[in-house]
Amino acid sequence: xxxxxxxxxxxxxxxxxxxxxxxxxxxxxxxxxxxxxxxxxxxxxxxxxxxxxxxxxxxxxxxxxxxxxxxxxxxxxxxxxxxxxxxxxxxxxxxxxxxxxxxxxxxxxxxxxxxxxxxxxxxxxxxxxxxxxxxxxxxxxxxxxxxxxxxxxxxxxxxxxxxxxxxxxxxxxxxxxxxxxxxxxxxxxxxxxxxxxxxxxxxxxxxxxxxxxxxxxxxxxxxxxxxxxxxxxxxxxxxxxxxxxxxxxxxxxxxxxxxxxxxxxxxxxxxxxxxxxxxxxxxxxxxxxxxxxxxxxxxxxxxxxxxxxxxxxxxxxxxxxxxxxxxxxxxxxxxxxxxxxxxxxxxxxxxxxxxxxxxxxxxxxxxxxxxxxxxxxxxxxxxxxxxxxxxxxxxxxxxxxxxxxxxxxxxxxxxxxxxxxxxxxxxxxxxxxxxxxxxxxxxxxxxxxxxxxxxxxxxxxxxxxxxxxxxxxxxxxxxxxxxxxxxxxxxxxxxxxxxxxxxx
Ligand code: XMP
Numbered sequence: 001x002x003x004x005x006x007x008x009x010x011x012x013x014x015x016x017x018x019x020x021x022x023x024x025x026x027x028x029x030x031x032x033x034x035x036x037x038x039x040x041x042x043x044x045x046x047x048x049x050x051x052x053x054x055x056x057x058x059x060x061x062x063x064x065x066x067x068x069x070x071x072x073x074x075x076x077x078x079x080x081x082x083x084x085x086x087x088x089x090x091x092x093x094x095x096x097x098x099x100x101x102x103x104x105x106x107x108x109x110x111x112x113x114x115x116x117x118x119x120x121x122x123x124x125x126x127x128x129x130x131x132x133x134x135x136x137x138x139x140x141x142x143x144x145x146x147x148x149x150x151x152x153x154x155x156x157x158x159x160x161x162x163x164x165x166x167x168x169x170x171x172x173x174x175x176x177x178x179x180x181x182x183x184x185x186x187x188x189x190x191x192x193x194x195x196x197x198x199x200x201x202x203x204x205x206x207x208x209x210x211x212x213x214x215x216x217x218x219x220x221x222x223x224x225x226x227x228x229x230x231x232x233x234x235x236x237x238x239x240x241x242x243x244x245x246x247x248x249x250x251x252x253x254x255x256x257x258x259x260x261x262x263x264x265x266x267x268x269x270x271x272x273x274x275x276x277x278x279x280x281x282x283x284x285x286x287x288x289x290x291x292x293x294x295x296x297x298x299x300x301x302x303x304x305x306x307x308x309x310x311x312x313x314x315x316x317x318x319x320x321x322x323x324x325x326x327x328x329x330x331x332x333x334x335x336x337x338x339x340x341x342x343x344x345x346x347x348x349x350x351x352x353x354x355x356x357x358x359x360x361x362x363x364x365x366x367x368x369x370x371x372x373x374x375x376x377x378x379x380x381x382x383x384x385x386x387x388x389x390x391x392x393x394x395x396x397x398x399x400x401x402x403x404x405x406x407x408x409x410x411x412x413x414x415x416x417x418x419x420x421x422x423x424x425x426x427x428x429x430x431x432x433x434x435x436x437x438x439x440x441x442x443x444x445x446x447x448x449x450x451x452x453x454x455x456x457x458x459x460x461x462x463x464x465x466x467x468x469x470x471x472x473x474x475x476x477x478x479x480x481x482x483x484x485x486x487x488x489x490x491x492x493x494x495x496x497x498x499x500x501x502x503x504x
Pocket of ligand 1: 308382383384385425459460496497500501502503
């Protein structure tokens with residue numbers, strides 16, 4: 001039994017699915033206009049969204065909605081849509097409510113079992129339901145008198161506020177009440193079972209096949225490769241391409257962990273000279289990204305052919321799947337992302353994506369269950385083109401060495417002070433700018449290094465980390481004292497948007 005969350009475009013849709021999974025129920029997000037199999041739906045949730053039910057092109061109920069006979073939780077836009085479709089009225093944005101609001105539970109309802117009558121909830125709406133459809137009753141009101149919750153006691157439970165958001169103090173309990181008390185479901189989703197089932201499934205699917213993977217040492221590809229390795233052992237060939245744009249010592253660390261500790265069949269390809277050669281004289285960021293992506297594919301393709309591979313493992317995770325479903329509908333490419341690791345369709349390999357249905361936190365737990373060391377599982381994201389997009393301007397061997405050294409000082413200092421796991425991503429960027437300084441009695445003329453550290457949830461938006469001055473000071477002094485070639489250190493205080501996380 002799965003819980004289906006229909007996405008109407010709210011920024012919180014993924015969060016609904018995550019909370020449901022954390023409560024122990026398997027949930028999946030679908031687009032409102034997507035056709036799906038409905039026989040195993042245990043409960044349905046309609047998410048919030050930015051539209052107004054009166055707009056001409058407003059998203060409607062899914063085509064299959066009338067065939068589904070189970071219970072429905074409508075949140076925000078979901079509530080308004082159900083009310084509108086069943087003959088109620090929605091009032092366009094006269095009384096907007098944003099942020100924390102008080103509601104009063106005015107009538108008993110299973111969804112509020114063991115929840116005090118006065119509650120703090122998170123609201124984010126312009127429109128609201130003015131008149132409910134027939135046979136519905138109001139179960140909670142906001143302090144402005146708006147209908148905050150309602151039900152028909154049969155099929156529909158409606159909430160104007162967002163139970164999935166942390167600021168709704170008893171939000172998780174409300175969702176739990178809906179699933180267990182209203183729908184009568186019991187939790188049945190846990191990751192140990194997922195791992196066992198997935199390994200059995202992969203054993204069957206890949207029996208006798210030759211499977212290949214590009215293993216970078218990033219969280220997702222690592223977990224995907226170890227999972228497939230548990231299923232088919234030596235028949236999975238993991239290719240680790242050392243393009244020279246990796247962080248300090250990674251070219252030794254990744255083979256040590258995966259080959260020596262975890263026993264994977266891994267080959268390391270030393271392509272450092274090739275990449276450096278192809279990148280010589282190139283300064284344009286997009287051209288650099290394209291070159292790195294293309295060379296990576298070439299190197300990898302050769303290995304796949306030599307090996308006679310028929311299948312390719314990829315570390316796609318659930319947020320990638322949801323994001324591409326979303327972005328299919330809008331937005332231009334800001335950067336040619338995922339060009340590295342996103343291997344081409346023309347390779348004619350069948351794709352194996354064992355983590356396709358998991359969120360990042362779940363991928364990490366699976367990694368722990370599989371015995372992958374914490375240093376890999378809790379590692380910060382690293383872009384496919386690596387240090388190539390962190391050396392602004394031309395990439396040279398000398399600059400790579402300087403940057404690796406400085407970056408590792410930053411990371412080590414953050415680890416030492418407990419800040420590494422508090423930030424989403426921290427790194428150093430080498431600028432094509434030299435600045436005057438003084439060393440001893442001598443004039444110096446060295447590179448400027450930018451430190452960047454950001455807080456983020458999925459990398460889509462980000463804010464710069466408020467690292468304590470003492471830590472910035474420690475990092476700066478360590479770098480200036482020990483990295484030859486750097487004469488000045490600055491801290492990047494730009495949020496995304498408008499800046500991106502990486503500099504190129
Ligand atoms: P931006 O710079 O676009 O980065 O704000 C958002 C997140 O994506 C990572 N990133 C990449 N990841 N291939 C990847 O796999 C890429 O080409 C790439 N470029 C950026 C970046 O590190 C951040 O976590």
